[in-house]
Amino acid sequence: MAEQVIIRRLGAKADGIAESASGSVFVPKVLPGETVTVECDGSHARLVSVDVPSPERETPFCPYFDACGGCATQHMQHGFYQSWKQDILAHTLRQARIEAPVDPLIDAHGEGRRRVTLHVRFPDRAMHVGYMAPRSHQIVEIAFCPIAEPGLKDQAPGIARAIGEHLKGPRKPLDIQITQTQTGFDVDVRGHGPMKDAERLKLIDLASSLDLSRLSIHGDVIVERRPPAILMGRASVVPPAGSFLQATRLGEEVLAGLVTETCAKAKRVADLFAGSGPFSLRLAEKAEVHAAEFDKGSTMALDKAFRATPGLRRITAEARDLFRRPLLTPELNAFDAVVLDPPRAGAEAQVKQIAVSKVPLVVSVSCDPATFARDAAILMSAGYRLERVIPVDQFKHSPHLEVVGILRRDVAKKRR
Known part of the structure; x- marks a missing residue:
C-alpha cells in the first residue's frame, strides 16, 4: 500500500530516512525535506513519486538512474552533494x-571510471546484460554507461554481450570486468569455471574480433594480444588480470x-x-x-x-x-x-x-x-x-x- 512520507535526513548510503505508519523506512534517491509517496517493504521503501521536491534536486543525467543500482546521487545538486x-x-x-x-x-x-563490471544473467532463458537494480539481482540492461571513460562507456556493454553469447551454453551467471588501459580493453570473466581447449580457442578468436588487449577467465589468461599497460608515474605496469x-x-x-x-x-x-x-x-x-x-x-x-x-x-x-x-x-x-x-x-x-x-x-x-x-x-x-x-x-x-x-x-x- 502506498503512503506519503516526509524525508527527514539522509543516511550514509544516500537513502532518505522517513517515518511511516510501520516505523522508520529508507527511501532511495530522495532529499531531506521532500514529501514523497512510497510503497514500504519492511524497513525499505520503493519511491513511487516525489510530490514536493527539494530545491536541491536536479534532473539526473543518466537515463538508467531510476532503475540502476550503480549511482545513488545524480539527483543531488553539486553543492549539496559535496x-x-x-x-x-x-x-x-x-x-x-x-x-x-x-x-x-x-x-x-576526471574522465570517469576506467573499469566497469557488467553482469550476464539468464533468468528467463533469454540473456540479459547490464547492471544490477538496487537491492536486487534483477538486471537493468544498458546500452552505455555515462560515468565511464570515453570509449569504455559506449563499448563495454557490447563486449560483455558478445562474451556472454560465447559462454551462454551452461547459462551460468557471469560477471565481466572490463578495464580501459593504454593499449586497449583488458577483460576478466568470473563465474564460468574451467574451460575446455575448444572453448578457449573460440575465445581467442573472439578476443581478436573485439580487438581486446587481454582476455582472462578468473585471472587465468586465455590470450594476451598486447600487454594491457597502465601508466604509474614514469613507469608502465601490466597488472595481473582482474587485480586491484x-x-x-x-x-x-x-x-x-x-x-x-x-x-x-x-x-x-x-x-x-x-x-x-x-x-x-x-x-x-x-x-x-x-x-x-x-x-x-x-x-x-x-x-x-x-x-x-x-x-x-x-x-x-x-x-x-x-x-x-x-x-x-x-x-x-x-x-x-x-x-x-x-x-x-x-x-x-x-x-x-x-x-x-x-x-x-x-x-x-x-x-x-x-x-x-x-x-x-x-x-x-x-x-x-x-x-x-x-x-x-x-x-x-x-x-x-x-x-x-x-x-x-x-x-x-x-x-x-
Whole structure:
C-alpha cells in the first residue's frame, strides 16, 4: 500500500530516512525535506513519486538512474552533494572521537571510471546484460554507461554481450570486468569455471574480433594480444588480470600526489598494501621503497615495471599477508615514513605494530571512513597527531569516499 512520507535526513548510503505508519523506512534517491509517496517493504521503501521536491534536486543525467543500482546521487545538486559527502566523513570522525581538520572535497572523477563490471544473467532463458537494480539481482540492461571513460562507456556493454553469447551454453551467471588501459580493453570473466581447449580457442578468436588487449577467465589468461599497460608515474605496469586498480586515472594521480608530497623528505618509505605500485613507483623517484602486498602477481608486476624504468631509486617488493604477518617494530623502525592503502577492512593488525614503532610519519589511504577512523584512533592513542584529513571523491555519484590522513609524531618524545 502506498503512503506519503516526509524525508527527514539522509543516511550514509544516500537513502532518505522517513517515518511511516510501520516505523522508520529508507527511501532511495530522495532529499531531506521532500514529501514523497512510497510503497514500504519492511524497513525499505520503493519511491513511487516525489510530490514536493527539494530545491536541491536536479534532473539526473543518466537515463538508467531510476532503475540502476550503480549511482545513488545524480539527483543531488553539486553543492549539496559535496556538503553531504564531507558530512559523512565528519560524522564518522566524531563517532570515533577524533578531532582533526578536514580539507574540502577533491573531485577526482576526471574522465570517469576506467573499469566497469557488467553482469550476464539468464533468468528467463533469454540473456540479459547490464547492471544490477538496487537491492536486487534483477538486471537493468544498458546500452552505455555515462560515468565511464570515453570509449569504455559506449563499448563495454557490447563486449560483455558478445562474451556472454560465447559462454551462454551452461547459462551460468557471469560477471565481466572490463578495464580501459593504454593499449586497449583488458577483460576478466568470473563465474564460468574451467574451460575446455575448444572453448578457449573460440575465445581467442573472439578476443581478436573485439580487438581486446587481454582476455582472462578468473585471472587465468586465455590470450594476451598486447600487454594491457597502465601508466604509474614514469613507469608502465601490466597488472595481473582482474587485480586491484584505483577507480579513475585522476583519482590515482590525486592520491599519489598527496602521498608523494607528504613523503617528499623521506629517504626510505614502506608502502604497505602496495598493489601493483601506484604509490611505490612514484615514491621511488626520490626515495628507496619497500613494497609489501598480499598478491604475488601484483608484486611481480611492480618489480618488473621498476626494473624497466630508468632513474628510479631501489624498490624491493615482497609478497606478504599483512593481516596475518604485519611488518614488526624492528622492520618498521628502518623507515622514515609508512604508507598504508588497505582494502575496506582496514589495517588494524599492521597499525598496532606501527603504534609501538619509531616511524615519524604515516600516510593512511582508505576507501572506508569507518575503518580509517578506527585505525587512526589506534595511532593517535600511541602519540600520533592527525595533522590533516583529505576526502577524495573518485567514486562520484555514489556514497563511497576515499580518505587520506596524515599522521605525525615527535620521535624523540616517543623514545623518552
